[in-house]
Amino acid sequence: MQKIPAPSRRRLVLLERVLASVKTERITSAAISSITGWKDSCIRKDISLIGYKGGVSNGYKAADLRIAICRALGLSSGSGGIEKSGETQECVSVHNCCIVGLGRLGAALLENSIFFETPFRIVAGFDSNVNRTEILSASFPLHPARELEMVIRESEIEYAILAVNDSDAQGMAERLVACGIKGIVNYTGEVLSVPQNVAVENVSPVMALNNISARLMAE
Amino acid sequence: MQKIPAPSRRRLVLLERVLASVKTERITSAAISSITGWKDSCIRKDISLIGYKGGVSNGYKAADLRIAICRALGLSSGSGGIEKSGETQECVSVHNCCIVGLGRLGAALLENSIFFETPFRIVAGFDSNVNRTEILSASFPLHPARELEMVIRESEIEYAILAVNDSDAQGMAERLVACGIKGIVNYTGEVLSVPQNVAVENVSPVMALNNISARLMAE
Numbered sequence: 129m130q131k132i133p134a135p136s137r138r139r140l141v142l143l144e145r146v147l148a149s150v151k152t153e154r155i156t157s158a159a160i161s162s163i164t165g166w167k168d169s170c171i172r173k174d175i176s177l178i179g180y181k182g183g184v185s186n187g188y189k190a191a192d193l194r195i196a197i198c199r200a201l202g203l204s205s206g207s208g209g210i211e212k213s214g215e216t217q218e219c220v221s222v223h224n225c226c227i228v229g230l231g232r233l234g235a236a237l238l239e240n241s242i243f244f245e246t247p248f249r250i251v252a253g254f255d256s257n258v259n260r261t262e263i264l265s266a267s268f269p270l271h272p273a274r275e276l277e278m279v280i281r282e283s284e285i286e287y288a289i290l291a292v293n294d295s296d297a298q299g300m301a302e303r304l305v306a307c308g309i310k311g312i313v314n315y316t317g318e319v320l321s322v323p324q325n326v327a328v329e330n331v332s333p334v335m336a337l338n339n340i341s342a343r344l345m346a347e
Numbered sequence: 348m349q350k351i352p353a354p355s356r357r358r359l360v361l362l363e364r365v366l367a368s369v370k371t372e373r374i375t376s377a378a379i380s381s382i383t384g385w386k387d388s389c390i391r392k393d394i395s396l397i398g399y400k401g402g403v404s405n406g407y408k409a410a411d412l413r414i415a416i417c418r419a420l421g422l423s424s425g426s427g428g429i430e431k432s433g434e435t436q437e438c439v440s441v442h443n444c445c446i447v448g449l450g451r452l453g454a455a456l457l458e459n460s461i462f463f464e465t466p467f468r469i470v471a472g473f474d475s476n477v478n479r480t481e482i483l484s485a486s487f488p489l490h491p492a493r494e495l496e497m498v499i500r501e502s503e504i505e506y507a508i509l510a511v512n513d514s515d516a517q518g519m520a521e522r523l524v525a526c527g528i529k530g531i532v533n534y535t536g537e538v539l540s541v542p543q544n545v546a547v548e549n550v551s552p553v554m555a556l557n558n559i560s561a562r563l564m565a566e
Contacts, residue, residue: 131565132565134354134562135353135354137558137561137562137565138558138561140561141554141557141558141561142538142549142554144557145536145537145538145554145557146538149537149538162540163538163540164538164540165540165541165542165543201557201560201561201564201565202560202561202563202564203557203560203561223556223560225556231455232454232455232458233452233455233456235451235455236450236451236452236454236455237452237552239451242536242551242552242553243552243553246553246556246557247560248552248553248556287556287559289552310559310563311556311559311560311562311563312559313552313555313556313559317364317461318364318368319361319364319365319368319382319383321381321382321383321384322384323384324384325566327558327559327562327563328559329555329556329558329559330361331550331552331555332461333456333461333462333467333508333532333550334461334462334465334467335360335361335364336532336548336550337442337444337465337467337506337530337532337548338360338363338364338420338422338465339356339357339360339546339548340506340529340530340531340532340546340547340548341420341421341422341442341466341530342356342357342359342360342420342421342422343353343356343530343546344421344529344530344546345420345421346350346351346356346420347544
């Protein structure tokens with residue numbers, strides 16, 4: 129399979145979510161276009177990049193296309209779509225994740241129903257303030273930050289959701305990388321400096337608003 | 348000025364944040380590379396896209412480069428950097444924003460110190476549950492969702508941060524677009540279907556983790 133450029137990859141990640149909620153058996157690129165706003169030709173190009181050949185004049189089989197995207201990008205497609213397609217259930221590996229920083233934003237993510245039917249399982253939370261780890265409740269253990277290295281290694285945690293204060297962000301990112309974290313969802317306003325092989329998604333409200341402003345300015 | 352491709356634009360948005368925290372007068376592309384992990388040549392290419400000519404062998408003037416990026420992308424650079432450069436203060440327009448959905452996540456964003464020294468001002472919050480708008484406190488007014496259209500028009504709100512339940516996300520996005528919202532920061536797990544001229548940034552934890560997984564798989 130050819131290398132998938134980042135913009136196509138990001139659209140395919142969204143397309144998988146669109147397909148997850150499609151009610152019909154088939155979906156055309158025109159229908160996908162009307163949902164997502166992407167051009168028909170762009171959608172067909174993205175789909176061709178994952179080597180999927182199932183498109184015909186009356187559209188793609190939604191469940192099959194979804195499985196193909198999940199395979200190509202290493203995503204889990206949850207149980208629903210897979211069973212509907214009649215294929216054997218996929219065994220996409222589950223990724224253990226942790227939340228670092230349990231202030232207002234981090235604590236809001238403790239409601240982990242949002243991770244239901246995804247390949248991501250939150251298995252630990254950390255805060256430097258021991259009071260917070262004792263007061264807050266979650267369906268997984270909350271630890272003082274000094275146990276970070278030990279817990280991440282023992283629980284085989286791969287990804288971290290970073291929601292500490294901006295001033296602690298870079299230092300904490302370095303600790304996370306040092307104990308083997310491969311991806312960081314960055315809710316802080318800091319630009320993290322991490323090695324090339326660590327993936328960072330910057331999702332702070334200010335960064336998101338900056339990206340929106342810059343896109344609207346460019347158009 | 349030539350059109351800036353989306354990946355370059357996203358890197359320049361991050362670069363502006365890096366420059367905002369630089370302590371030295373000058374910064375080389377090699378130094379930027381060591382912070383961000385981007386290739387030297389890629390950094391120089393991105394900077395050339397905004398038509399900035401100030402690079403010399405001993406680096407870019409950090410404050411000047413930051414102003415150039417802000418001008419090109421329509422970002423505000425806050426007050427600090429601008430005054431330091433000795434130029435007259437920029438008057439980048441402020442964008443009024445609102446938070447829609449005041450559950451745990453939306454309520455966490457009411458702490459609006461995160462928007463300090465940015466061009467974004469949160470001027471209203473909305474929730475369909477009137478109890479929540481009465482119980483929660485913020486430095487700006489909180490309204491029942493039925494007042495959404497009126498308040499957005501009267502307060503000239505341009506951008507919305509969407510943090511409602513997934514099941515309400517598309518319906519609420521349509522209301523926001525109908526009353527003129529130009530950009531949506533989407534903290535829900537839904538893929539929003541909006542017109543092409545509305546910018547959406549998908550920043551839910553699951554979408555961010557999906558993007559991380561897909562990137563690591565691709566490498």
